[in-house]
Amino acid sequence: GVKLKTVWTLDKKGLAAMVSSFFAAFRATFGKYDIIHFHAEGPCVMLWIPKLFHKRCIVTIHGLDWKRAKWGKFAREYIKLGEKFAVKYADEIIVLSKEMQYYFQSTYGRRTNFIPNGVCRPDLRDAQLIKEKFSLEKDSYILFLGRIVPEKGIRYLLEAFKGVNTEKNLVIAGGASDTKEFLTEIKMMAAEDRRVVFTGFVQGEMLDELYSNAYVYTLPSDLEGMPLSLLEAMSYGNCCLVSDIAECTEVIENEAVIFKKSNVEDLRDKLQYLCDNPEKVERYKSKAADFICKKYNWDNIVDKTIELYQKDKAQ
Structure with missing residues (x-):
């Protein structure tokens, strides 16, 4: 024990x-x-x-x-x-x-x-709590989940998402880590985009529901150790869009979509592509959980x- x-x-x-x-x-x-x-x-x-x-x-x-x-x-x-x-x-x-x-x-x-x-294979959950609290349905949102710190690339994500033609929401889930000023900054960046939803820190059933019902999970980081949230997102069967840093590409191999680190235009284009091609998203989703749970047993x-x-x- x-x-x-x-x-x-x-x-x-x-x-x-x-x-x-x-x-x-x-x-x-x-x-x-x-x-x-x-x-x-x-x-x-x-x-x-x-x-x-x-x-x-x-x-x-x-x-x-x-x-x-x-x-x-x-x-x-x-x-x-x-x-x-x-x-x-x-x-x-x-x-x-x-x-x-x-x-x-x-x-x-x-x-x-x-x-x-x-990572372990989790049980998927229907969108209940997230529907009640944030009006989120299955496949209605793109999910970022992690600490709200500059190196996670959230600035690039918000800037890129402004140029994406979609009715889907962008959910920013996570709490600040000694960086309340940065949280204030990114909330101001997103103030005019009604599609952006900040959930704050989440855990338990709320966290499970966010992972279970996302259309795409994205991790636009400049710096990572080994991104546990990426492993978790794939274990829930998510299509993932990540920056091309080695710590992310080592994890996903060919089973997710990558964009050039810190490149707003490339991130915007990849987000638009995934929003416009749900059949591609489903193809990545269908393989993600089996791949990641076997690789990181x-x-x-x-x-x-x-x-x-x-x-x-x-x-």
């Missing part, structure tokens, strides 16, 4: 994660644990604590977090320090994409283990992770 342990931190933006990472690393070091598994680059600044006491440490890098637009100079340098500590101190590093594996090899000469996220991923945990014992 899983036991959750809580640690104290400062309730202050910019310091909360740093302080909680310190206390979590300290507590884990003096607990009776065989392995300490760090997630993300920032917390890895504290890797020296368990390594000082010869603890076995594994790190999962979810993405190059220092590249994210929301961080100031100090935060970026701190996160990059965590990346360097991971390279120096971690017994094993897990990355979620081949692109990330290449980055660590070419930048640091560090070998890593490619173990991606997994949780059983295989868990086996690889356990094998890594047990590697030290085998040696």
Whole structure:
């Protein structure tokens, strides 16, 4: 089973994660644990604590977090320090994409283990809650679902959608992540387009319904680690439209539509094409779930992770 342990931190933006990472690393070091598994680059600044006491440490890098637009100079340098500590101190590093594996090899000469996220086949839900709250019907909307941050490409999406001739809605689902100013900005961008719907943060049945009934799911990101929302969207049988960054194209292979990263015109043209060709959309939908659930099977991923945990014992 899983036991959750809580640690104290400062309730202050910019310091909360740093302080909680310190206390979590300290507590884990003096607990009776065989392995300490760090997630993300920032917390890895504290890797020296368990390594000082010869603890076995594994790190999962979810993405190059220092590249994210929301961080100031100090935060970026701190996160990059965590990346360097991971390279120096971690017994094993897990990355979620081949692109990330290449980055660590070419930048640091560090070998890593490619173990991606997994996905399960969900039960589809009819449009009930989303119809009551947002007047959304099946196949009546294009869905973006993710954190409302600049690197997700939402500006490009809104600009492109303005030029798409369709009565379908564009649903922007997700909450702001320390970027309330950006949320205000994109709401102003969309203010004159009645087709754009902001749902805010969603979870549970509402989330399931949004995935289950979308006409197209789109992820126009400039930067990703491994986009779990893309895996989820395909597992629900969605036709997906994504930017051509490696972290997205690795996932979809030939089973979705791509556009040139940050290119508003290309994104607009691909959206228009999909709106005008429902038979193409259905073709992608019919293959998406089988493809993604086979490729990112949780059983295989868990086996690889356990094998890594047990590697030290085998040696």
